Amino acid sequence: MSLPCGTRNYSYAEDMAILRTKTHWVFFIGFLALLYASPLYLGNYWLGVVNLIGITLVAATGLNILVGYCGQLSIGHAGFIALGAYTSAIVTNRMELPFLVGLIAAGLVAGVVGLIFGLPSIRVKGFYLAITTIAAQFIILWVINHWDSVTGGFVGIRAPYPSIAGFEFRTETSQFFLITTVAVITVFFAKNLARTRVGRAFIAVRDNDLAAEVMGINLLFYKLLAFFIGCFMAGIAGSLLAHWIGFINAEHFSLKESILYIGMIIIGGLGTTVGPIFGVVLIRLLQQTLTVQVVPFLEGTFDMMPSGFATGITPMLFGLVIILFLILEPRGLAHRWALFKAAYRLWPFSY
Amino acid sequence: MKNKKIVFVMVTLVLMLALAPALTACGTGSTEGKTLKVGMTTPSSGPAAEKGAPMGHANLDAFEYINNELGGVKGYQVEVIWLDNAYDASKVATNVKRFMDEGAILFGTASSAMMSASMEIANRAEFPGIASFNAPILHRPPEHIYGQMPDYGDDWAAFARYYMDNIWEGTGKPRMALHLLNNSTGYGARDAAKAAADELGIEIISIDEHKADTQSEMDSLTRIKASNPDVLYISSTPAPTALILKNAYELGMYPGVTIGLGHAGITKALVDIAGADITEGVYGVFPTVNWGDNVSGMAKMTEYVRKLHPKDEGNMDYITSWAQSLIFAEVLRVAVENAGYDALVKGNVDSWRAVETQGIQKLKDYDVGGLHGPVSYTAGDNRLSKSVRIFQIKGGAITPITDWIEAPLVKYEQFDWFAK
Numbered sequence: 001m002s003l004p005c006g007t008r009n010y011s012y013a014e015d016m017a018i019l020r021t022k023t024h025w026v027f028f029i030g031f032l033a034l035l036y037a038s039p040l041y042l043g044n045y046w047l048g049v050v051n052l053i054g055i056t057l058v059a060a061t062g063l064n065i066l067v068g069y070c071g072q073l074s075i076g077h078a079g080f081i082a083l084g085a086y087t088s089a090i091v092t093n094r095m096e097l098p099f100l101v102g103l104i105a106a107g108l109v110a111g112v113v114g115l116i117f118g119l120p121s122i123r124v125k126g127f128y129l130a131i132t133t134i135a136a137q138f139i140i141l142w143v144i145n146h147w148d149s150v151t152g153g154f155v156g157i158r159a160p161y162p163s164i165a166g167f168e169f170r171t172e173t174s175q176f177f178l179i180t181t182v183a184v185i186t187v188f189f190a191k192n193l194a195r196t197r198v199g200r201a202f203i204a205v206r207d208n209d210l211a212a213e214v215m216g217i218n219l220l221f222y223k224l225l226a227f228f229i230g231c232f233m234a235g236i237a238g239s240l241l242a243h244w245i246g247f248i249n250a251e252h253f254s255l256k257e258s259i260l261y262i263g264m265i266i267i268g269g270l271g272t273t274v275g276p277i278f279g280v281v282l283i284r285l286l287q288q289t290l291t292v293q294v295v296p297f298l299e300g301t302f303d304m305m306p307s308g309f310a311t312g313i314t315p316m317l318f319g320l321v322i323i324l325f326l327i328l329e330p331r332g333l334a335h336r337w338a339l340f341k342a343a344y345r346l347w348p349f350s351y
Numbered sequence: 352m353k354n355k356k357i358v359f360v361m362v363t364l365v366l367m368l369a370l371a372p373a374l375t376a377c378g379t380g381s382t383e384g385k386t387l388k389v390g391m392t393t394p395s396s397g398p399a400a401e402k403g404a405p406m407g408h409a410n411l412d413a414f415e416y417i418n419n420e421l422g423g424v425k426g427y428q429v430e431v432i433w434l435d436n437a438y439d440a441s442k443v444a445t446n447v448k449r450f451m452d453e454g455a456i457l458f459g460t461a462s463s464a465m466m467s468a469s470m471e472i473a474n475r476a477e478f479p480g481i482a483s484f485n486a487p488i489l490h491r492p493p494e495h496i497y498g499q500m501p502d503y504g505d506d507w508a509a510f511a512r513y514y515m516d517n518i519w520e521g522t523g524k525p526r527m528a529l530h531l532l533n534n535s536t537g538y539g540a541r542d543a544a545k546a547a548a549d550e551l552g553i554e555i556i557s558i559d560e561h562k563a564d565t566q567s568e569m570d571s572l573t574r575i576k577a578s579n580p581d582v583l584y585i586s587s588t589p590a591p592t593a594l595i596l597k598n599a600y601e602l603g604m605y606p607g608v609t610i611g612l613g614h615a616g617i618t619k620a621l622v623d624i625a626g627a628d629i630t631e632g633v634y635g636v637f638p639t640v641n642w643g644d645n646v647s648g649m650a651k652m653t654e655y656v657r658k659l660h661p662k663d664e665g666n667m668d669y670i671t672s673w674a675q676s677l678i679f680a681e682v683l684r685v686a687v688e689n690a691g692y693d694a695l696v697k698g699n700v701d702s703w704r705a706v707e708t709q710g711i712q713k714l715k716d717y718d719v720g721g722l723h724g725p726v727s728y729t730a731g732d733n734r735l736s737k738s739v740r741i742f743q744i745k746g747g748a749i750t751p752i753t754d755w756i757e758a759p760l761v762k763y764e765q766f767d768w769f770a771k
Contacts, residue, residue: 043452044448044451044452045445045448045449045451045452045453046452048444048445048448048449049445052441052444052445145533145560153538154531154533154534154535154537154538154560155467155488155534155535155538155542156467156488156535158471159471161475170475172448244444245440245441245444245468245471245472246470246471246472246474246475247467247468247470247471248440249464249467249468249534249535250533251440251464251468251533251534252440252441252468287442288445291434291435291436291437291442291446292434292449295435296433296434311395311396311400311404311435311437312396314396314435314437315396315437
């Protein structure tokens with residue numbers, strides 16, 4: 001079997017294909033098969049972790065489109081996730097409408113509210129835009145906490161099992177298939193969006209919005225579109241989260257979560273499709289490792305240390321990882337992956 | 352070149368650390384010997400660490416006592432799976448799933464907020480849990496989550512009754528302001544006030560909320576002061592409670608207004624943070640005894656805290672969690688007696704049902720060494736202990752001023768406004 005070396009496309013379709021060789025297809029199909037076969041070899045806990053990764057990936061992909069592709073810094077993403085979660089819970093619990101209606105409504109409500117809070121992006125950018133998105137988070141959570149009659153206020157609201165066409169997703173396994181399918185569709189959408197006119201407009205706006213405007217790109221339209229798409233995906237993630245946990249309140253969507261999402265896409269690699277995947281998987285697995293293994297191990301082993309000393313390691317290590325990546329590998333794990341692929345293609349030649 | 356090496360090593364280490372759990376993903380860990388597994392999750396880091404850390408210590412210390420000195424439960428060692436949840440909802444959700452996967456047959460949380468984040472997961476799976484700190488939303492309507500002690504609404508009702516019977520000397524209705532933590536801790540008190548204030552003859556003039564990491568409540572207290580309250584009730588954790596007391600002191604509201612606290616706030620940590628002078632005369636409700644009280648369980652608990660976690664001596668939350676572990680042991684003992692070890696050790700839904708129906712629901716007048724009120728299950732009421740005492744802070748010491756008061760059951764789900 002010959003390995004690909006250089007560019008050898010004989011048609012436009014081949015040139016534009018995401019999976020360009022049979023090897024790619026084999027690996028891709030094999031990966032999907034392995035992924036969808038997870039319930040056969042993972043217990044409930046690890047399926048739960050995978051579900052959490054899937055939900056986080058949907059939200060992180062949306063944030064990556066907004067921040068990584070379009071360059072609009074948003075540190076209020078958890079607020080939009082909360083909006084989606086509450087919308088879906090209200091639609092399915094209080095209005096007793098089907099889950100799919102709740103899911104779509106969650107995305108639309110979060111997207112429309114994202115449009116409103118995206119309006120300042122026309123006039124401000126960078127740090128100043130980040131402040132407005134932080135304000136968005138606090139405003140959304142304040143409304144959720146004080147609209148008692150609809151949201152349950154500070155206490156929270158229940159979300160029933162998701163169900164589609166009479167089939168109720170009661171088990172972790174069934175929810176895994178639902179969440180993973182939505183995550184795959186989201187990543188596929190993001191990958192193709194980046195290759196379209198819209199994606200190229202986003203990149204142009206990110207790289208130099210003045211030059212983009214001079215070239216004829218409508219800044220208002222594309223910035224707001226980026227906010228809508230990013231927040232729509234956050235809403236979808238929120239809906240999945242609400243029905244996965246079963247009970248939500250505003251405490252689940254703190255500013256710390258928003259900052260964590262920014263950290264995920266930075267570590268993974270901004271402006272790439274695989275970046276959010278790497279970032280989300282790394283951060284969520286790191287959380288589980290620290291909580292489940294490292295902290296209990298350290299607490300049990302180092303008796304001479306003050307009790308509870310190890311519980312502070314988690315936030316310290318997170319901060320350290322983000323700082324190290326920003327300093328040493330600002331382009332994230334996706335860049336390392338790209339270097340690996342490039343080296344592999346040329347192997348055993350170094351040039 | 353050196354930079355590339357550093358980056359390569361760093362990325363490799365981080366990936367190894369993150370992917371390490373995948374190596375143990377297939378199947379559950381094996382345990383030698385006959386044990387009974389329980390899960391415990393406490394917020395030992397994060398915004399509620401001042402409560403969660405001593406509670407986690409107490410849980411583990413009590414189980415060490417149970418295993419080493421009592422020989423476990425009916426001869427079976429109790430294996431505790433303890434996980435920190437950092438007061439994070441997504442963490443507690445995965446923690447509870449890990450408990451279920453690891454074969455735990457019962458789980459416990461410290462905070463009501465963390466139990467509310469996991470209760471649907473547990474209720475759906477029929478996995479029984481016991482929350483140290485309770486709130487109406489956890490056990491109304493009753494399912495598979497039990498409250499170790501009366502909830503935050505019971506605190507308010509008990510304090511309100513005591514205030515009307517012993518402190519209020521005016522005519523008409525006293526004016527009460529509520530200052531509540533913005534989660535189930537605070538809103539448990541709010542729901543009880545909404546349900547019972549009229550009946551008790553109290554006028555609720557304002558309900559304000561605050562966050563666990565609040566930095567100042569001068570604005571809200573200024574508004575409350577302008578409303579001329581007779582009593583201020585605070586249902587919150589020690590750090591924000593201390594801040595509110597300090598702000599009230601600075602505004603000249605206190606001394607003057609009677610201040611009552613729910614049991615989440617009136618602990619040694621409050622006196623340490625706010626200071627003995629500011630907390631002097633503050634009332635509080637707590638469902639356990641105080642350190643040094645002459646009860647049968649005090650000596651052993653004191654011995655262990657001095658041996659293992661001396662800094663936690665004097666902390667009321669330590670007593671709560673120590674008692675929680677004793678209740679766990681009693682539940683397991685009764686369940687083993689009624690259902691047998693083999694039924695419990697499977698660690699699946701059959702075991703969980705057995706623990707609940709043959710263990711928890713068979714509890715009758717269990718004495719937790721006198722550390723809090725007797726523990727009994729009553730059908731339709733998932734509060735295992737229903738008694739509280741009123742305390743007052745005098746000279747920096749939290750001193751009991753009443754005997755045990757039984758908190759009545761309020762069926763909140765009958766009210767339209769109760770959380771759906």
